[in-house]
Amino acid sequence: EPEVTQTPSHQVTQMGQEVILRCVPISNHLYFYWYRQILGQKVEFLVSFYNNEISEKSEIFDDQFSVERPDGSNFTLKIRSTKLEDSAMYFCASSDPARVGEKLFFGSGTQLSVL
Amino acid sequence: KNEVEQSPQNLTAQEGEFITINCSYSVGISALHWLQQHPGGGIVSLFMLSSGKKKHGRLIATINIQEKHSSLHITASHPRDSAVYICAVLNSGGYQKVTFGTGTKLQVIP
Numbered sequence: 001e002p003e004v005t006q007t008p009s010h011q012v013t014q015m016g017q018e019v020i021l022r023c024v025p026i027s028n029h030l031y032f033y034w035y036r037q038i039l040g041q042k043v044e045f046l047v048s049f050y051n052n053e054i055s056e057k058s059e060i061f062d063d064q065f066s067v068e069r070p071d072g073s074n075f076t077l078k079i080r081s082t083k084l085e086d087s088a089m090y091f092c093a094s095s096d097p098a099r100v101g102e103k104l105f106f107g108s109g110t111q112l113s114v115l
Numbered sequence: 116k117n118e119v120e121q122s123p124q125n126l127t128a129q130e131g132e133f134i135t136i137n138c139s140y141s142v143g144i145s146a147l148h149w150l151q152q153h154p155g156g157g158i159v160s161l162f163m164l165s166s167g168k169k170k171h172g173r174l175i176a177t178i179n180i181q182e183k184h185s186s187l188h189i190t191a192s193h194p195r196d197s198a199v200y201i202c203a204v205l206n207s208g209g210y211q212k213v214t215f216g217t218g219t220k221l222q223v224i225p
Contacts, residue, residue, distance in 0.1 A: 031211055042218060043158070043201065048211035056212040089156055103160035104148060104213075111156075 002026045006092050006107035013082055013114055021077045021110045023092030029105070031095045032075045034067065036060070036088040037109075043091070049075065082114045118142050119216040121202050127222045134189040136219045138202030141183065149176050149187050150201040152218065158201075161187070192223045 005024045013019050025032050034046040047057040049067055066078045075094075079086055092107040119140045128134050138147070149161040162169050162176040164185065169176050173192075178185040189196055202216040 033211065033213070035213075035215075037156075043152075043203070043215040045213045045215070050211070058212065091158060093158075103163045104150075105160065106150075106158040108157050 002105075004092055004094055004105050004107040006090075006110050008110060009108065010111045011113070013112070015084055015114055016081050019079050019082055019112065021079075021090050021092075021112070023075045023077070023107055024073050025075055025092065025094030026096075026105055027073070029094035029096045031055075032067075032069070033093040033095075033104070034077045035091045035093065037091065038085075038088045046077070079112075082112075084114050087112055087114045117217065118214050119202055119204055121200075121216040121219050123219060124217065125220045125222075127224060128192050130193060130223055130225050132192050132223075134192050134196075134221065134223075136187045136200050136202075136221070138185045138187070138216055139183060140185075140202075140204050140214075142204065142214065143207040144180075144183075144204040145207045146205040147178055147185050148201075148203040148205070148213070149185070150203060152199040152201060154198065161200075189221075194223045194225050197222050 007022045032049040035043050037043045045058050047061045048055045064080050068076050089109045089111050091109045093104045095104050096102050122137045146163050146165045148163050151159045151161055164178040173190045175188040199218040199220050201218045203213050206212045
């Protein structure tokens, strides 16, 4: 079965550093998403991306964050000048809503630890 | 008040029991997802619903759009069903913002 892959699985960084989280969505999917889950809390929506642009973003997704689809396969989340509170599990997902009943497909997540 | 509320927050069941997890939402939606988060953190999508009922194996999901309510049922529960079950709604308006519930932690005891 096709899957969404995320790298790295764990990322440790110093506060103030920039990190790039990488995702390879399922190849024929059209919508891409980033979510995060702070330890012990619920999953939160960050951003959705369609047709090479952001289609929706949450209040969390401020100027510190950016997304990019640099080529036909990768979808990246960049966090500039990381803060302690950015420590969380970051999930990438993709979907193809053109197909009736299509579900979200999640990657296994990147655990980001900001020290 | 959360836009998506789940109940119960925690549920312990004996193997074989019929389980129901409820989700109520207060916003307009275009679809609702039921997700399963394993103890290791990985998330699997179980269902996407916009109306009626869906069944997959021992899992059944229903939605009542008028009442803004959905349920996830597990028949003949098994210890491997132990996980956090998350309801997430796709906000209406043609966009892709998803609002998540806080999850229901299910433990099925042999």
